[in-house]
Amino acid sequence: GAVVSQHPSRVICKSGTSVKIECRSLDFQATTMFWYRQFPKQSLMLMATSNEGSKATYEQGVEKDKFLINHASLTLSTLTVTSAHPEDSSFYICSARDGQENNSPLHFGNGTRLTVT
């Protein structure tokens, strides 16, 4: 089945630094990837939709200059949290759909636990 690989699984960084999270579709091409943020015991909050070869679409309230998204190929999207602050600590999850298949399921990575100290 379709596999989405997300790396790293955990990262600890200091305030003011930037962190990059990678999301790869391993066995399918994903023209669209989605980035979510999840707070403890809460649902998935869509941050942005990442489109291959074009600018990402951000949800209302999500700062595009703080959460930089790059979708340079059909199998890779990256999320960079810039100038991280403790309030950015969260669980970030990417997902992707198979671009070759209509009505295809959404497949998730295993998430990245970000802790900003």
Next chain:
Amino acid sequence: GENVEQHPSTLSVQEGDSAVIKCTYSDSASNYFPWYKQELGKGPQLIIDIRSNVGEKKDQRIAVTLNKTAKHFSLHITETQPEDSAVYFCAASIGNTGNQFYFGTGTSLTVIP
């Protein structure tokens, strides 16, 4: 836009009993309804899905039913086991590779041995 509601938020059942989680949606254009299981510290994993052209789908101990008229769909887990304990999310989408999914708020299922 689409609004997906999910109930209950928490559910405890004895091992071997059945568990039912219900979701409603608001947009009649939604035609694809997946269910995800999320274990602690991991990403959601697809467990079953249903499209609007069918009313029921079953995969071993898991089944999903869809009522398009009433705009609700349900997840049924029979003969529950402790390893079924997790958070379950329903979602709705309009079938198109670029369209986003709208998630329910999640149900924390605990299966008591």
